[in-house]
Amino acid sequence: DIANYRAINPEYGSMNDFDDLLNKAHQLNLKIMMDLVVNHTSDQHHWFQESKKTKDNPFSDFYIWRDPVDGHEPNNWLAAFGGSAWTYVPERKQYYLHLFATGQPDLNWENPDVRQAVFDIERFWLDKGVDGFRMDVINLISKPKGLPDVPEPATAGKTMDFVADGHRLNEFLSQMNSELLSKYDTITVGEIPGSTTEDAIKYTGLNSHELNMVFQFEHVGLSPNPDVRLGKWNDQPAKLTELKASLNRWQTGLDGKGWNSLYWNNHDQPRAVSRFGNDDPKYRVLSAKMLATTLHLMQG
Numbered sequence: 001d002i003a004n005y006r007a008i009n010p011e012y013g014s015m016n017d018f019d020d021l022l023n024k025a026h027q028l029n030l031k032i033m034m035d036l037v038v039n040h041t042s043d044q045h046h047w048f049q050e051s052k053k054t055k056d057n058p059f060s061d062f063y064i065w066r067d068p069v070d071g072h073e074p075n076n077w078l079a080a081f082g083g084s085a086w087t088y089v090p091e092r093k094q095y096y097l098h099l100f101a102t103g104q105p106d107l108n109w110e111n112p113d114v115r116q117a118v119f120d121i122e123r124f125w126l127d128k129g130v131d132g133f134r135m136d137v138i139n140l141i142s143k144p145k146g147l148p149d150v151p152e153p154a155t156a157g158k159t160m161d162f163v164a165d166g167h168r169l170n171e172f173l174s175q176m177n178s179e180l181l182s183k184y185d186t187i188t189v190g191e192i193p194g195s196t197t198e199d200a201i202k203y204t205g206l207n208s209h210e211l212n213m214v215f216q217f218e219h220v221g222l223s224p225n226p227d228v229r230l231g232k233w234n235d236q237p238a239k240l241t242e243l244k245a246s247l248n249r250w251q252t253g254l255d256g257k258g259w260n261s262l263y264w265n266n267h268d269q270p271r272a273v274s275r276f277g278n279d280d281p282k283y284r285v286l287s288a289k290m291l292a293t294t295l296h297l298m299q300g
Contacts (some may be wrong), residue, residue, distance in 0.1 A: 001042035001103055005121040022129050031131035033187070038118045039137045040104040047117075048105050052089045052096070062114055063105045064097040064143065075147055076154040077163075085159060097147075099140060099163065109141045109172055119180045126180075132187035135211070138173070139192040139199070142166025164194040170202055173210035182209065189261050190214045197253030204258035213259035213300070219246040220269050232270060243276070251298055260300035264291055 008015050025032050041048055050059040066074035068088070074095055077085035079102075086095040087102045097106045107114050122133065140163050150162045173190075181188060190203055190211045203211045222242050225234035254260050264272030273279045277287025 001040075001044070001101070002037050003042040003044040004046075006124055019128070026129065031187075033132040033134055033189070034125055034130050035136060036122065036133040036138075037136040038107060038121070039140050040098065040100060040106045043103045043105055052091055055092055055094075061108055061111050062117075064108050064147075065092060065094045066097070066147065067094055076149045076152075077147075077159045078154055078156040080156050080160060082156070097143075099137075099160070106143075107141070109168070110143075115172065115175065119176060122176075122180055126184045126186060130186075132189070132212075134189045134191070136191055137193060138190040138211075139164050139169060139195055139203075140166075141172060142169040161194045164192070165199045170208075170210065173203060174208075177209050177211075188212045193217050197250055200250075200254060200260075201258045204254070206257065213261045215261035215263060216250070218250070219243060220265070220275070222246065234270075234275075238276060247294075247298065255299065260298070262295050262298055262300040264295060 008018050022032055043049075047059045047062045050057055051061075051063050051065075054060060055065075066086070068074070073084050073086040075086075077097070077099075079085040079098060080100050085097055085099055087098060088095050098104050099106055107118075109115060125133075140160070143163055143166055145167065150158045188211045190213070192200065192203070192214045193216065195214070195216055200214045200216065202208055204213055219238075221232070222238035223234060223236050224232065225236070250260055264276065269275070271279075272291050273284055273287045277283065277291055279287070
């Protein structure tokens with residue numbers, strides 16, 4: 001939840017500490033990538049604090065605001081962490097959209113001022129010397145025209161799939177690349193939940209000039225917990241045939257056309273040995289080696 005895109009959270013140190021880290025990493029020929037979270041900000045960000053005050057200030061259109069419909073939310077979209085994707089603000093007498101937590105209002109990428117503000121943030125860090133960006137849920141930044149209801153029964157998962165890979169996404173990413181990324185020696189990884197291999201090729205294709213690589217969730221989402229509240233936290237093993245089919249689909253689908261980013265787990269996922277192997281002391285090391293071998297012998 002980014003409250004200030006140009007500062008370091010004091011819990012982690014100072015900007016001087018970061019500059020020191022960056023310089024020493026580069027002396028060791030290591031690269032530093034930043035997590036770029038620009039689908040949404042924190043509700044504590046200056047932009048949102050101003051945006052929620054009135055409908056006619058410079059930041060009023062930085063977020064996605066809609067009037068109530070028959071006294072309730074503008075549509076039936078559900079947030080990833082539960083409940084409606086809309087929260088009412090009395091000052092504006094409107095709802096704002098948040099695909100995730102209420103404290104994470106979605107930015108309005110239809111507004112060219114928002115896009116330029118994001119590009120300025122990237123430029124700030126690239127000029128400082130960072131080597132690339134991991135772009136958080138970047139395929140959600142283009143919302144469907146008119147923000148229509150998702151098909152019933154509405155679920156958080158359906159909402160995400162409905163919003164993902166919107167009609168202006170390639171336009172936004174191409175603009176980011178042409179105006180900014182192409183001018184730096186940098187690398188980009190896009191997080192793209194709900195995307196297909198066909199979508200991924202559009203973003204990472206050798207001639208598309210958008211992102212360098214992507215990562216998706218198809219293989220880590222196999223055999224979800226029947227209790228939707230627990231989702232990925234599941235002790236039932238994924239079916240080996242389904243896992244092989246998923247990995248194969250992305251390996252062959254992007255072969256010679258785009259670039260996969262390979263992983264078994266991250267900060268959003270259960271640990272790989274527990275999820276896909278066996279963390280019993282008898283099998284833990286064997287499982288880890290098996291998973292590592294599988295991962296590192298794939299293209300990406």
